[in-house]
Amino acid sequence: MTTTTGIKTAIIGYGFSATTFHLPFILNLPPFRFTAVSTSKGEQVQQQHPEVEVYADAETLLTRCDADLVIITAPNEAHFALAKLALQQGKHVVLEKPFVTRVEQGEELIALARQQQRVLSVYHNRRWDGDFLTVKKLIADNRLGAVRYFESHFDRFRPEVRKRWRESDVEGGGILFDLGPHMLDQALQLFGPPTAITAQVKTLRPQAEVDDFFHLTLHYPEHIAVLRSSPFCAAPNLRFEVQGAAGSFIKHGLDPQEDRLKSGELPLSAGWAQELPEQYGQLHAADGVATIPTETGGYQHYYQQLASAILDGSEAPVSAEQALWNIRLIHLARQSAASGQTIQVDSNR
Structure with missing residues (x-):
């Protein structure tokens, strides 16, 4: 799915976390390409990034956009459902910490990521x-x-x-x-x-x-x-x-x-x-x-290692298994x- 044009990257949320801790790296590190976002701040995004597709809600983004990677910066209680849908859609996933709010949710996502052969990582920057x-x-x-x-x-x-x-x-x-x-x-x-x-x-x-x-x-x-x-x-x-x-x-x-x-x-x-x-x-x-x-x-x-994990199959910078220990x-x-x-x-x- 990932091509020579880069890792097409979508972000769920356009608040403090997305704009401070993720976009500065996605926008300035090859091979990432910021291609889609779900946010209520559509006008702001279009002014700052006119080439980026804007979706009103996360579920529509996950089911319609062709991103390779999805970064989830939604509130903690939404992490599990959004990551699950993203993995089901065949996308690599980075979750803002915390990974999930319940241990059994993390175990389910880990099993799904293995089944889908997709990178699942948590941003313990x-x-x-x-x-x-x-x-x-x-x-x-x-x-x-x-x-x-x-x-x-x-x-x-x-x-x-x-x-x-x-x-x-x-x-x-x-x-x-x-x-x-x-x-x-x-x-x-x-x-x-x-x-x-x-x-x-x-x-x-x-x-x-x-x-x-x-x-x-x-x-x-x-x-x-x-x-x-x-x-x-x-x-x-x-x-x-x-x-x-x-x-x-x-x-x-x-x-x-x-x-x-x-x-x-x-x-x-x-x-x-x-x-x-x-x-x-x-x-x-x-x-x-x-x-x-x-x-x-x-x-x-973190993002340099993430790119290698997606493109070359190397170890993720933070594994979901490691992140689940924090929740336990x-x-x-x-x-x-x-x-x-x-x-x-x-x-x-």
């Missing part, structure tokens, strides 16, 4: 955050020794509730389904599935309809990993703290790629995602403190929070 890549390298190079404690934060200062679906009482709403998948995916990349999980999932803001705070503890045989997101952090964000037998690494701030994409910067140069030196983290060890230059990230690597752990975290107990994890699934 923060595997290519520079700060995460730095932590990953420090651990791999044994600069910290055996890791005993890992802490990851994605805090914000948002004391007021916003009127948007992510903060509404709908399936897949709330901060655990919003930021949790990114943080869980990073922990899984570093350490694999935990043996157990203990969680607090709270609604702290007075007008909030769904959870806006979580504190997850992932238990491993030799260490623990703590993942936290709070809406009341006005201080500089502690992004990572990793403590090991040979030293500790502390990193503040957030990867700059999101802010640069929001400002309109295009991912064209090799170093567009590089952090500034004043943002570098510190490695504390017995012989002193060293500033560690942040590895250069780049969300373009989110539901176990909710069980733990509701019961006040530590929940065991079946790592053989």
Whole structure:
């Protein structure tokens, strides 16, 4: 189906996610071609991309357009139905995180993608955050020794509730389904599935309809990993703290790629995602403190690997099987929070 003219790419939704995290790469990376979109912002799309087909709804796009690849940026509760229809129509699929809202939905989509012989991937772009890549390298190079404690934060200062679906009482709403998948995916990349999980999932803001705070503890045989997101952090964000037998690494701030994409910067140069030196983290060890230059990230690597997966049959940049682990752990975290107990994890699934 894919031809020498490129991977014909359709996007469901034309909001923040589509225009900030996907289109800058689709429009600037060969071999992708932006050919179709479903949105209520048809006039805006036609002004900005007059060659693109505009559909009023996602179902019509999926059944009528000839796209090879569909990127789904719809609300979380719509992910399963839209991905299922896209796969049934013989299209490759990229889903914004979270993959789905229920484990059985993910299992069904994985089986369908295998049957259809199509790529099914989830956009866990923060595997290519520079700060995460730095932590990953420090651990791999044994600069910290055996890791005993890992802490990851994605805090914000948002004391007021916003009127948007992510903060509404709908399936897949709330901060655990919003930021949790990114943080869980990073922990899984570093350490694999935990043996157990203990969680607090709270609604702290007075007008909030769904959870806006979580504190997850992932238990491993030799260490623990703590993942936290709070809406009341006005201080500089502690992004990572990793403590090991040979030293500790502390990193503040957030990867700059999101802010640069929001400002309109295009991912064209090799170093567009590089952090500034004043943002570098510190490695504390017995012989002193060293500033560690942040590895250069780049969300373009996700799409470059995706193109190879579609065209050459290589591994997808994020497999659906890997992404499903995030959904399993989110539901176990909710069980733990509701019961006040530590929940065991079946790592053989």
